[in-house]
Amino acid sequence: MHSFLLSIGSNYNTLNNIAVVKELLLRYFTDIYFTQTSESEPIGKNYSDRFVNMLATFQSEHHLDETIKILKQIKQEMGRTSEDKKHGKVIIDLDIIAYDDNIVRPTDYYRTYVQYLLKYLP
Numbered sequence: 784m785h786s787f788l789l790s791i792g793s794n795y796n797t798l799n800n801i802a803v804v805k806e807l808l809l810r811y812f813t814d815i816y817f818t819q820t821s822e823s824e825p826i827g828k829n830y831s832d833r834f835v836n837m838l839a840t841f842q843s844e845h846h847l848d849e850t851i852k853i854l855k856q857i858k859q860e861m862g863r864t865s866e867d868k869k870h871g872k873v874i875i876d877l878d879i880i881a882y883d884d885n886i887v888r889p890t891d892y893y894r895t896y897v898q899y900l901l902k903y904l905p
Contacts, residue, residue, distance in 0.1 A: 787850060788881035788904075789839040790891055791817075794825065794873045797835035800861065804875050807857045808839065815841035818903035823896040829871045838900045847882050854879070 789808075793800040801820060808815055818838045825831060843850060854877040863874045880888040880897065891897060 784842045784844060785846065785850075785883050786881075787812075787841050787843060787879055789841070789854075790876070790878045790880050790888075790897060791837045791839060792823075792834045792873065792876040794830060794832040794834045794871070795867075796874070800875050801835055801837060803861060804857065804877070807860065808841075811853050811857075812841040812843055815839050816905060818900045821896050821900055823894075825871075826894075829869065830873070831871055834873070834896075836896045836900065838897065838904060840904055847879065847887075850879065 791801065791804060793804075805817060816839065820835050820837045823834050823836055825834060845853065858875055858877060861875045863876075867874060878888060878891055880886065880891045886892045
């Protein structure tokens with residue numbers, strides 16, 4: 784089994800999109816645990832709307848590459864497009880920030896909202 788730490792974010796129709804993504808993730812990862820949500824200021828010049836963020840942790844038999852494919856499928860199912868992202872609209876963002884206790888996205892891992900939400904993980 785592999786362990787994952789996932790960062791989840793949205794800056795568009797946030798409450799609905801966070802609820803939908805939780806249901807979709809539960810289809811693939813039945814033992815997933817979600818933190819509470821937290822708001823953060825946008826990072827990057829393309830974004831103006833605040834983000835709602837959450838972390839999730841889960842165990843899976845899937846390796847990193849397989850899990851990334853599942854997450855991309857979920858993003859597509861929710862309607863995320865590269866064109867929206869260019870215009871600062873993020874329906875849903877799903878990023879693996881740690882895999883098997885290895886931080887794979889250190890810039891994301893050390894963001895203030897991630898560090899804040901980590902305390903809500905079991």
